[in-house]
Each structure stands twice: as structure tokens, then as C-alpha cells.
Amino acid sequence: MGITGSRDQEIYDLVGIGFGPSNLSLAIALEEHGASAPQQPVRFQFFERQPSFGWHRNMLLPSTTMQISFLKDLATFRNPLSRFSFVSYLHAKNRLVQFVNNQDFYPTRQEFHQYLEWAADAFRDRVGYGTEVTSVRPVTDGSAPPELLRVEVRTGDGTTRTVTARNVVVSTGLVPRLPQGVTADDRVWHSSEFLRRFRAHDPRDLGSVAVVGAGQSAAEITRFLHDELPHAEVHAIIPSYGYSVADDTPFANQVFDPGAVDAYYFGTEQGREAFWRYHRNTNYSVVDADVIRALYQRVYDEEVRGVRRLHVRNLTRVSEVKRRDNETRVTLCSVLDEHTEELAVDALVFASGYDGLDPARLLGDFDRHFLRDASGRHRVERDYRLVSSTALACGVYLQGGTEHTHGLSSALLSNIAVRSGEIADSVVLRRAERELGHSQPLEEASPVA
Ligand SMILES: Cc1cc2nc3c(=O)[nH]c(=O)nc-3n(C[C@H](O)[C@H](O)[C@H](O)COP(=O)(O)OP(=O)(O)OC[C@H]3O[C@@H](n4cnc5c(N)ncnc54)[C@H](O)[C@@H]3O)c2cc1C
Numbered sequence: 001m002g003i004t005g006s007r008d009q010e011i012y013d014l015v016g017i018g019f020g021p022s023n024l025s026l027a028i029a030l031e032e033h034g035a036s037a038p039q040q041p042v043r044f045q046f047f048e049r050q051p052s053f054g055w056h057r058n059m060l061l062p063s064t065t066m067q068i069s070f071l072k073d074l075a076t077f078r079n080p081l082s083r084f085s086f087v088s089y090l091h092a093k094n095r096l097v098q099f100v101n102n103q104d105f106y107p108t109r110q111e112f113h114q115y116l117e118w119a120a121d122a123f124r125d126r127v128g129y130g131t132e133v134t135s136v137r138p139v140t141d142g143s144a145p146p147e148l149l150r151v152e153v154r155t156g157d158g159t160t161r162t163v164t165a166r167n168v169v170v171s172t173g174l175v176p177r178l179p180q181g182v183t184a185d186d187r188v189w190h191s192s193e194f195l196r197r198f199r200a201h202d203p204r205d206l207g208s209v210a211v212v213g214a215g216q217s218a219a220e221i222t223r224f225l226h227d228e229l230p231h232a233e234v235h236a237i238i239p240s241y242g243y244s245v246a247d248d249t250p251f252a253n254q255v256f257d258p259g260a261v262d263a264y265y266f267g268t269e270q271g272r273e274a275f276w277r278y279h280r281n282t283n284y285s286v287v288d289a290d291v292i293r294a295l296y297q298r299v300y301d302e303e304v305r306g307v308r309r310l311h312v313r314n315l316t317r318v319s320e321v322k323r324r325d326n327e328t329r330v331t332l333c334s335v336l337d338e339h340t341e342e343l344a345v346d347a348l349v350f351a352s353g354y355d356g357l358d359p360a361r362l363l364g365d366f367d368r369h370f371l372r373d374a375s376g377r378h379r380v381e382r383d384y385r386l387v388s389s390t391a392l393a394c395g396v397y398l399q400g401g402t403e404h405t406h407g408l409s410s411a412l413l414s415n416i417a418v419r420s421g422e423i424a425d426s427v428v429l430r431r432a433e434r435e436l437g438h439s440q441p442l443e444e445a446s447p448v449a
Pocket residue numbers: 017018019020021022023047048049050054055056059065066067068131132133134171172173174217399400411412413414
């Protein structure tokens with residue numbers, strides 16, 4: 001489709017791609033920078049493909065809780081006085097006292113979502129919802145290093161237009177992953193679309209369901225289905241011998257501290273690998289202890305009553321999925337001895353995880369300008385800016401997709417307040433350097449790369 005819309009004449013200092021919690025936190029950092037330096041506000045705009053703000057809406061299961069303290073909100077670690085803190089939100093909703101009485105560091109995911117929506121609402125004029133960014137390219141005449149980026153966006157009605165920016169911040173989030181050969185449909189779901197798919201069915205038609213995976217989402221969905229479908233057989237298919245616990249004890253939790261980013265970033269390749277190996281169990285393929293206990297309690301209670309309908313199938317993988325009309329047949333394969341068995345289900349949920357953010361799709365040919373490491377991953381500066389092979393005066397920043405350079409918190413919420421502040425500072429600082437450079441004779445201006 002051609003470019004049909006009008007061109008936006010304004011040159012933004014920053015265009016944010018995606019408006020999940022990471023870029024929402026960045027919007028707050030930029031707004032607060034503007035309040036402290038009103039003569040030099042950063043001109044910014046965000047684009048979000050969803051029609052309104054939404055954070056993993058299909059996993060807002062009742063009673064699921066956050067895996068971070070409420071103090072790791074959008075702003076507090078960067079600016080404890082921010083009006084966008086979780087505490088400010090509670091105050092605005094007249095619930096601060098009750099929250100404190102509840103004595104819990106971990107709000108429900110539903111409440112945190114309401115907090116995020118409340119904060120996002122303050123930026124409704126700065127976000128183009130229902131608008132997908134389709135490409136980012138440099139504006140170049142072939143001579144000087146490009147200073148500007150052309151960002152192409154497509155709205156829900158198919159109209160395409162471009163905006164111009166000095167920097168983009170790519171924060172498009174995780175990408176749902178299904179096992180090879182599996183295709184999602186109305187009976188085979190990825191966890192990222194769980195509630196939408198579940199609600200599309202009459203629960204009475206779901207007499208046998210299976211959940212594949214050993215992580216937090218798998219365990220939560222299993223518990224939910226067991227609650228919501230009291231008549232159904234619920235199969236949890238896990239490749240390990242049982243769910244493993246997420247280590248959220250204080251020393252281990254330090255891996256999510258803002259300071260851990262420096263430790264990781266400036267460490268050796270070997271050191272980073274060891275860091276990752278030791279502390280993977282703080283987040284990946286692990287489950288909160290209370291959810292594990294709740295599930296085990298159910299299995300045990302059923303055993304006592306002699307009515308088993310929650311079947312935890314340990315050391316088991318799915319080797320094939322056969323679909324025909326409403327029929328779904330799953331081949332289960334034992335990890336121990338390769339013994340196979342067929343199971344007929346009415347719905348099959350893959351909580352099989354996500355791939356990390358990769359900016360290459362948006363950058364297209366422009367990606368050639370950015371350096372990669374020996375493993376083919378993007379090189380990223382400490383301020384989250386992609387390292388370019390040529391001096392680019394424009395910047396591509398990443399929020400997410402930097403696990404290999406910035407460590408375990410890269411795709412999580414733990415560090416978004418500080419990270420967003422660092423990106424905002426970088427954009428402001430580089431702008432000041434550029435303006436200074438332009439006011440000096442050209443040969444004195446140092447390239448910013
Ligand atoms: C169920 C679930 C629960 C989680 N709970 C926690 C938790 O408790 N604590 C924690 O630290 N982490 C948690 N995580 C990890 C999760 O990655 C972060 O919570 C968070 O979503 C990261 O925010 P983000 O803004 O980087 O990405 P996202 O929240 O994924 O937001 C990215 C946004 O970009 C939009 N987008 C994508 N492509 C485009 C495009 N081309 N143009 C325009 N818009 C686009 C998407 O629609 C989306 O809204 C959880 C993850 C899941 C799946």
C-alpha cells in the first residue's frame with residue numbers, strides 16, 4: 001500500500017515504538033525532564049498498535065499477582081517524588097490506607113494494570129493508538145551522516161504516513177513462541193491469547209484441557225482452568241519432574257537491581273555467561289512458590305478424595321498435535337524412555353514462552369549500519385543505543401532485547417524506571433552535544449556514534 005496520509009512536518013526528538021510499560025515509563029521520564037527544563041522540552045510521540053493501553057490483557061487471571069514489589073513501579077526508583085508512582089495512584093484512588101493494611105508487597109496483576117492505565121491516560125495526546133510502526137529508515141542524501149529517521153506508521157484503516165525523528169526507542173515487547181510445527185487456532189492457543197480464546201468457548205464444551213509448559217504462565221493457567229472448569233479433566237504437561245520454584249530471596253533478587261546492569265554490562269563474556277547461568281532460576285521456567293503449593297494441594301486433595309481430574313504429567317513432551325474440526329489429539333512423549341501416548345483434548349494451551357525483541361524487522365536494510373557481536377547479536381551501548389558502523393547523528397535505542405548486554409532485567413519491569421531515565425538523559429545529552437557542535441565550526445564538531 002502506498003503512502004496516502006499527510007506527512008507530519010514536526011521533527012520529534014524521540015519517537016517511541018510500542019507503548020507498553022517500558023515506553024510509558026520513558027514518557028514519564030521525558031515529561032518530568034520537561035517540567036525541570038521547560039525551555040528545552042523533548043518533543044516526543046509514541047505509537048502503539050493496540051487500540052488502547054493494554055499490558056498482557058489475556059493473562060490478567062483472577063488472583064494472579066505481580067512478581068515485583070509495588071515500589072518497582074514506573075517511576076519511583078528514578079524519582080521517588082514522581083506523581084506517577086504506584087503510591088500516588090493509590091492515593092488518587094483513595095485506597096492507600098487499605099493497601100497498607102493489606103500488608104502485601106505484590107499487588108494483583110489486575111490492580112497493577114489499572115495503575116498502568118491510569119498513568120497511560122495522562123499521555124493520551126502523545127500516543128497514537130491503533131497505529132503500527134512498519135519501518136524505520138534514515139533520511140539521507142548519501143553524503144553527511146544521517147541526522148534524522150523516517151518512521152512509517154500504519155493506522156487501523158490501512159492508511160500509511162511518515163513522521164520524522166532524531167531518535168527512536170524500540171520497545172515492542174516479547175514475541176509469543178509456539179513449538180515448531182504447531183499452529184494456533186480456536187482449539188490450540190498460546191498463553192498470550194489465553195483469556196480471549198477461553199472466553200470464546202462455552203465452558204461446558206471444554207471437558208478435557210491440557211496446558212503445556214513448566215513456567216509461571218503454565219502453572220497459573222492450569223490453576224485457572226481447574227477453578228473455572230469444575231467438570232473438566234485438566235492435564236499439565238511438563239518436561240521436568242515437577243514445577244521449580246522462582247528464587248525471589250533477597251540476595252538472588254539483587255540481580256534485578258539497577259546496579260546489576262553495570263556489573264553485567266562491564267563484565268567479561270565469561271562472567272556474563274556465569275551470571276546468567278547462576279541466576280536464570282529467578283525468572284525463566286520457574287513458578288512462584290504459592291502457586292506451586294496451591295497446585296500440589298489440589299492434587300493431594302483429589303488423591304485423598306479418590307477423584308483425580310488434575311493430572312500433572314511429569315517428564316513429558318508434546319511430540320505431535322493433530323487437528324480435525326473440534327477434535328485435537330496430542331501425542332505425549334516420555335522424556336525418560338520415549339514411550340508415547342495419545343490424549344484427546346477440547347483445548348490445548350501452549351505456555352511455551354516468548355522470543356526476545358529483535359529490531360531488525362523494523363530496520364530492514366538500515367540494520368546493516370548496526371554492529372553485531374561474534375554471536376550475531378546487536379551491539380548496544382550502555383545507554384541502550386545500538387552501536388553503528390558509521391557515525392550516525394540519529395539514534396536507535398532499545399527497551400528490551402538487551403539481555404545479552406544489560407542482563408536479566410532487560411525484558412522485565414524491575415528496572416524500567418531507571419532504564420527509562422538513562423535513555424531520556426542520553427537523548428537530552430546528545431541533543432545538547434549536537435547543538436553545541438552545530439554552533440562550532442564544523443571541523444571541531446566530534447561525531448556522535
Ligand atoms: C503474563 C506475563 C506477566 C508478567 N509479569 C511480570 C512481572 O510481574 N514482573 C516483571 O518484571 N515482568 C513481568 N513480565 C515480563 C514482561 O515482559 C514485562 O512485564 C513487560 O510487558 C515489559 O514491558 P514492555 O513495554 O517492554 O513490553 P510490552 O508490555 O510487551 O509492550 C510492548 C508494546 O508494543 C506494542 N507493539 C509491538 N510492535 C509494535 C509496532 N510495530 N508498532 C506499534 N506498537 C507495537 C505492543 O502492542 C505492546 O503494547 C510478564 C510477562 C508476561 C507475559
